[in-house]
Amino acid sequence: MIHKIKGAIFDMDGTLIDSLMLWDIIWESFGRTYLGREGYRLPEQADKAIRTMTLRDGMEMIHETCGLGESGTELLEAANAIIRNFYANEVQLKPGVREFLNSCRERGIKMCIASATGPKLLKTAIDRCEIGDYFSHILSCAQLGKGKDQPDIYLAAMEQLGTTKEETCVFEDSAVAIATAHNMGLMTVAIYDQYNYGQDEMRRTADAYIAEGETLLKLVAIT
Numbered sequence: 001m002i003h004k005i006k007g008a009i010f011d012m013d014g015t016l017i018d019s020l021m022l023w024d025i026i027w028e029s030f031g032r033t034y035l036g037r038e039g040y041r042l043p044e045q046a047d048k049a050i051r052t053m054t055l056r057d058g059m060e061m062i063h064e065t066c067g068l069g070e071s072g073t074e075l076l077e078a079a080n081a082i083i084r085n086f087y088a089n090e091v092q093l094k095p096g097v098r099e100f101l102n103s104c105r106e107r108g109i110k111m112c113i114a115s116a117t118g119p120k121l122l123k124t125a126i127d128r129c130e131i132g133d134y135f136s137h138i139l140s141c142a143q144l145g146k147g148k149d150q151p152d153i154y155l156a157a158m159e160q161l162g163t164t165k166e167e168t169c170v171f172e173d174s175a176v177a178i179a180t181a182h183n184m185g186l187m188t189v190a191i192y193d194q195y196n197y198g199q200d201e202m203r204r205t206a207d208a209y210i211a212e213g214e215t216l217l218k219l220v221a222i223t
Helices: 021-035 044-050 055-066 072-089 097-106 119-129 152-161 175-183 199-205 216-221
Strands: 007-010 110-115 137-140 168-172 187-191 208-210
Touching (some): 007 152, 021 044, 021 072, 044 055, 055 072, 072 119, 097 110, 097 216, 110 152, 119 137, 137 152, 152 168, 168 175, 175 199, 208 216
Parallel strands (some): 007 168, 110 137, 168 187, 187 208
């Protein structure tokens, strides 16, 4: 498959790095801090919604809908502290990622990251995993003020890569993001993650699907 691609747009969390368990860590911390409860989880609808939002917008939504904290800003600061520590000291690449990035680079495919995570946190994770050299640009929804339910970040990424829709592929683990890219006419690869929703929907929508137990290296063998 990748012989058709001239540009690749990668999500970060759940796609390149194994980090989506962070949401459970954050909710557990919020439950202890604000509710005095262990094992707290957001209502499913709110948990689904936050996955493609900017972190600031997500924390505002949680404050308003779940009544946690004194403000969205307070929640944002608390979440950022948890994420910074995890990205700096614990996060790992998902299996097969480095090998796949090497394969793309050998083929001359231009690569960038387009993530809902903020720029500073992205840099922390990228430095920790030592993958910065693979990407020409790092884009964040936080810089654009729009989440991945909108096409803006993919349009910005293609502009930076200098590639067309027909020759660009988006790699995502989110059903919402896959649907956005698919509706724009981009090639899409959906990636399974045990902590994410919408696996059946992604499998139906995406051009290729990386199932549980598989890695991105599956794509190297697809012609």
